[in-house]
């Protein structure tokens with residue numbers, strides 16, 4: 001039996017998205033597997049629009065154990081899952097899937113946990129009673145909003161190019177806002193007063209663009225956090241630095257932390273992240 005187990009192929013995991021070739025998830029999960037002594041391999045799967053259900057079925061049919069789901073499929077994956085964790089259900093978006101013994105699809109969302117771990121633990125950024133500005137109202141914001149609201153900031157403002165999407169998120173998440181002053185609007189409605197934390201969750205940096213922001217929303221204590229990660233500072237990070245922000249950081253830490261939370265769901269062991277973040281920062 002031991003010989004058979006040793007000869008069995010390693011467990012297969014993957015990330016599905018469109019596009020997907022830039023994903024750093026295979027490198028991250030390979031480092032986690034080496035660190036924790038787990039026998040698995042992890043690759044990327046490009047999925048055509050409209051092809052997610054078939055792709056997940058094919059992956060499970062070929063023995064696949066678990067999936068990450070990225071742009072633009074997180075909301076579709078939530079709809080396809082047979083059951084959702086509470087946080088994925090609240091978000092209406094899924095970034096992590098696995099299968100139970102009968103093949104049912106279980107959906108979870110580790111984006112919020114990953115962001116909080118990076119902000120609070122790695123960057124030592126307090127959130128309680130702070131003023132937060134979130135730019136964007138897409139799938140990523142769906143995953144991070146409830147965990148941020150649970151930290152009881154004084155204020156969260158969501159600003160988005162399409163104002164209706166921001167307003168609909170505000171309505172959807174108002175049940176978990178607690179005592180937080182929770183606002184939504186367009187970029188032009190952003191209050192020109194300092195925020196403690198500005199999170200860029202738009203895809204603008206991907207296009208080399210910057211949402212129109214009042215300079216007065218940055219002060220010397222502000223952390224500017226771009227969910228996007230890149231070898232060079234993003235336009236939003238450069239803007240924050242130019243306005244005199246305390247720090248401007250990218251989302252690589254969140255990427256590694258959300259991956260660690262997914263790895264723990266699949267393998268039952270939480271990997272250490274600091275060395276993996278450092279390895280990915282190497283040029």
Ligand SMILES: NC(=O)c1ccc[n+]([C@@H]2O[C@H](COP(=O)([O-])OP(=O)(O)OC[C@H]3O[C@@H](n4cnc5c(N)ncnc54)[C@H](OP(=O)(O)O)[C@@H]3O)[C@@H](O)[C@H]2O)c1
Nearest residue numbers: 136137138139140161162201202203204227228251254255
């Ligand atoms: N670090 C991590 O672990 C992590 C995790 C998740 C996501 N992300 C990153 O977060 C970003 C957003 O991802 P998502 O899944 O939320 O994407 P999404 O669902 O496609 O949403 C995109 C958002 O960006 C806005 N937007 C796009 N182009 C813009 C522009 N030129 N100017 C202003 N706003 C623009 C959209 O506004 P409209 O509603 O007006 O279209 C929407 O709010 C991406 O860069 C992604 O790589 C990082």
